[in-house]
Amino acid sequence: MAQKYDLFINGEWVSPQTGEWIAVENPATKETVGQAARGGEADLDKAVAAAKAAFPAWSRKTATERADYVHALKDLVKRDKTVLAQIITSEMGKPLKEAEVEVDFAIGLLRFSAENTLRLQGEIIPGSTPDEKILIDRVPLGVIGAITAWNFPLALCARKIGPAIAAGNTIVVKPHELTPLASLHLAKLVEEAGIPKGVVNIVTGDGPEVGVPLVAHPDVKLITMTGSTPAGKKIMAAAAETLKEVRLELGGKAPFLVMEDADLEKAAEAAVQSRFMNTGQVCTCNERTYIHEAVYDDFVQKVRQKIDALKVGLPTDPSTDMGPKVSEDELTKVHEIVQKAVRQGATLETGGKRLTGGVYDKGYFYAPTLLTDVSQDMDIVHNEVFGPVMSLIKVADFDQALAWANDCRYGLSAYLFTKDLSRILRMTRELEFGEVYVNRPGGEAPQGFHHGYKESGLGGEDGQHGLEAYVQTKTIYLNA
Template identity: 85%
Template sequence: MTEKNNLFINGSWVAPKGGEWIKVENPATKAVVAEVAKGGQADVDAAVSAAKSAFIGWSRRTATERADYIHALKDLVKRDKEKLAAIITSEMGKPLKEARIEVDFAIGLLRFSAENVLRLQGEIIPGSSPEEKILIDRVPLGVIGAITAWNFPLALCARKIGPAVAAGNTIVVKPHELTPLACLHLAKLVEEAKIPHGVINVVTGDGKDVGVPLVAHKDIKLITMTGSTPAGKKIMAAASETLKEVRLELGGKAPFMVMEDADIDRAADAAVTARFNNAGQVCTCNERTYIHEAVYDKFVQKVREKIEALKVGLPTDPSTDMGPKVSEDELNKVHEMVEHAVRQGARLAIGGKRLTGSVYDKGYFYAPTLLTDVTQDMDIVHNEVFGPVMSLIRVKDFDQAIAWANDCRYGLSAYLFTNDLSRILRMTRDLEFGEVYVNRPGGEAPQGFHHGYKESGLGGEDGQHGMEAYVQTKTIYLNA
């Protein structure tokens, strides 16, 4: 019999009012690893009410008091690193070594929030008379609604909880229904850290029954969501009914540009890492690889060798480089995109199929795939794959690489490999993406700022700019 996990509301573990449960499946084995509560409108209302009641006392605590609680939570996450990594692997399917990296990132996010809350500073401006000062204070918003994606089940929760709560807000978190277990374990650590009741609440369930009422709730002051662009557009429209603030981190279609003067070995390593980590299920992944024609053939050979060397297997195996896709639907979506690309003229060099036999029959394993002779007009160049498929596109020069990189409705992340400083400086002006990795693989830092342009979202997360999303200004005309 699988474990049943209740909702975490107002410091207590409570059964869903609807009495329904969702099964959580291990994508590597298809085994049911747990059941979680299927929350609904009444559960959302209870969680928001608890968060609203807790806000008064929590927001009046000093910044250092709140930071101490976040530090305590961070230390418990560090203590439970192996347990959390195992949970992430069991529900999401990423290799255990990558799950450990995710836990470390979550620790870094919590640490940054705790250490930098005192840097949420106000301003003093000269008044309109000699006796007056104008104060611009920064105050918490109130109750935050957070909706997370399935690809980083712990880090995305920490990314939202840390800054929101450190800044004096309270929060209701809806983890993705495919991967809710890491967030629920984090809630157990919230309880152990003795964070006051109602400050952090977790309501599991699907988007229709939990996400929709959370976005629509009149007492939610800001919605922060990580997920797909279509879902983000629906959230933005729904949030307009109550004029709440919205922070959206959505899809990506990162260009990976390799110029003729680049270190080709280094670029090939980074290209493969940035494409096949987490089976390509990362919004910052290398989604389209533009290679200068002078080094195209050499680059193709190098990445082909590296892709062929990848070991796909059980994510608990230390030698595994790539695990399964998260679900059957996700696997089928990727396969159809590959087949469509081939029909449009791309050449299938490696992979392009579901893996079968041995351990593969028990899960959603897709072969690491390489497409060559891809052209800019193909659909796979413009639609997010979110899977282990590398598309190689030949470019004649840097001008064409920049133009084709920008020919995209997304604008989250990009990569550039070159040793030409003038190209790098030009890129800072001309490339229409919120974050760019120059001569390195991907992976944002807690102290950076993770944000996108165009249909990749609104606002951003991490760093001091990310923390400032969780406060609002209050202007005070001060006279004696």
């Protein structure tokens, strides 16, 4: 029988007041791999109350003391890397080798938070009189509410828990109901690390029953959420009722620009990697590939060969390059997008179908798909696919590539392959995206700053800028 997980509230494992649990399904086999408690508003209220009660003592601890706790949590995640990777693979369908990379990223995020807690520095400004100094202090906000997406179930929790508690806050986390198990194992490690009760709380359940009351709760001072743009807009509107801060990491539609002077082999390898990793279920994925007309045909040939070489299979198989989609609904959505693109004039080079037979019969497997003859006015160029579909678009020059890349309501990530420094410098001024990968595949670093423009969200995460999002300034006019 699949393991049944309670809620983690105030350092204890408690049954949900609903008396119900949610079955967690393996998307590769459709087997139930665990049951997570179906929390409700009463459970959420209890978790927020615990976090609020724990805040005064936790915020008074020195930065070094808090850092030591985060270091201890990081070390336990490192110890349990194999177990955590297996959990991620079982609940999300991510190939095991990619799940291990996710655990490493979570470790890096926790390490950065711990190492940089002492760098949350204030300022001293000359006062208005000879004996006055103006101090700008940085202090924690209080209770943080965190809502995570299903595509990186461990890393997204670490991305929010690490900086939040390192900065002196307490936190209530609502993991996605499709993939809550990795976060619940992380809660066990929070307990083992000796982090005081109430500092970290995990309340599983669905959006209306847990997420909505978390956003609306008057004792929650900041909401940090990773998810879809429509959900982010609803959260922002709801948070306005209590004027709480929001930091939203939402959808993406990353353009991948390949100019005629690019290293085509390197660009093709990066384009495929950045499109098909995690079955395309990454907000920074290459969603639309713009290729200079002088190298278009050669580039199509190269990516076609690389896509055909991808092995789709059980995510536990070490040789698997791509696993299943996370759910039936997600698979259906992607297939409908591909069919519409073909109806609008795109050419289906390969893929474009659900895989069946053998190991594919029990899961949500979709074939790696390549579309050519895609034009800028097609829906697939403007709507997030979030699946294993590469769309190739021919451009006449760099001007057209920039213009079409910016013709988008999203602004999270972008890619540029060129050897021309003048183009790179121009891109820094004109490309309307929060992070750009130049001559490399995707994958942000813990010490960077992951943030988007336009409908890709507000604020950002990671690095020193992300850490500083979890404190607020206090101005003190100091006189003897």
